[in-house]
Amino acid sequence: MNVVVEESISLLRRPGIRMTQQRLAIMEYLTTSNSHPTAEEIYRELNKKLPNISNTTVYNNLNFLKEQGLIQELIFGQSCSRYEWRTRPHYHVICTECGKIDDFELPELNRLEEAAQRESNFQISGHLFELYGICTECGQEPLQS
Structure with a gap:
């Protein structure tokens, strides 16, 4: 069992x-996955x-787990929900061809x-930021910095 799961279990140890x-x-599964799986994908993998x-x-x-604040449900457009373990503030880039989702960090947005x-005088509880493009597997060459 990994450390993140052990820490989360301790948070859930309530009557x-x-x-x-x-x-x-x-x-x-979610703490070791980098794929932002759907519920169906999680089911198929765990069913093995x-x-x-x-x-x-x-x-x-x-x-x-979402209600407990341990995972995040990601809803991108019309597609089905995807899930990820909430770890640190980060953002997503989504391929418009294959639907692949990658994480990236941008501290300035925090x-x-x-x-x-x-x-605004609003009590802000969070924000979402996502970028769309074409991943390298779908044919877009990465930009050189």
Whole structure:
């Protein structure tokens, strides 16, 4: 079991919350995945190890982990939701050809919330930033810096 999962389990150790084998498997899968999988992809992968896991169990546990603030549900356009383990502030670049999603960090954007809060008098709770383009696998050569 990896350190991130162990830390998350300690956050979930509250009365009435059970750590099931299925929940643990989902947590471990998401902390080691870089692919931003859909619920269906998670189900198919976990079904290889846990043949009795159901699609409903995966969806219910994803919703639970999202409610606990441990994972993030990503909704890009009309496609189905994708999930990732919430680790640090980061952003996404999405291929318009194949749908591949990569993470990138841009610390300058983190200051955006503070500025927006000052200017708008809103209590800012978060922001999303995503860029769209064509990945190298789909034929776009990377730009040289």
